[in-house]
Amino acid sequence: MTISSANIVDLNEHSGKAAGGYKNFPLSEVNDHVIRMSIMTEDFYWHYHPNSDETFIVIEGTLMLDLETGTIELNKGQMITVPKNIAHRTRPKGAQSVNLTIELTAMKTVRIEAE
Template sequence: MHAQNIIDTLKLTASASGKYTNMILDRTNNHLIRLSVMTEPFYWHQHPNSDETFMVLEGVIALDLLNTTLELSQGQMYTVPMGTVHRTRPVTERSVNITFELADMETVRIDF
């Protein structure tokens, strides 16, 4: 691996500001790897054409599904199946997570 390919997630999360920061870290085959820093909930939504995998780097996130809530802490990972209505929200003051998803993933907002 060459030095210019190294992605420093600690530096990126330290520079994040605002209520929600989401950035593409890399592309692998036909997937994106994203870094998200959250201080408040993301809206309810679903992805009709892609699973979405979350891996927590810092803090705790709640993964709200229609009938249950999962809490993921540092080092834990969970995959939301394609078409599942969900939202994420930080349980701690802020949460940092990596998501893995199809590059052309559709996001459909759900308003209750």
């Protein structure tokens, strides 16, 4: 396998592609994990992952991480890992947040329906 400048992923180019809503797309795979970019202008639903931890890295804006125990605010340049089986949801604070997530490629997401 060879590597060259063709392998570069330009995060700035990808972050400018979304207009409204919630966008989540893969950027690269590393071993059995995927690195995704999410661009959020609205809340994501409550959910958990039974087979994977999930790491969030904020690259633009502020990300609110809601947990059953409270809310954690993550600013640009901050990172946190949510262990598997922990219910959570993410949402932007302000107009938009852009985040990288790292998780198992075969991660399962279980949506938690509102009561």
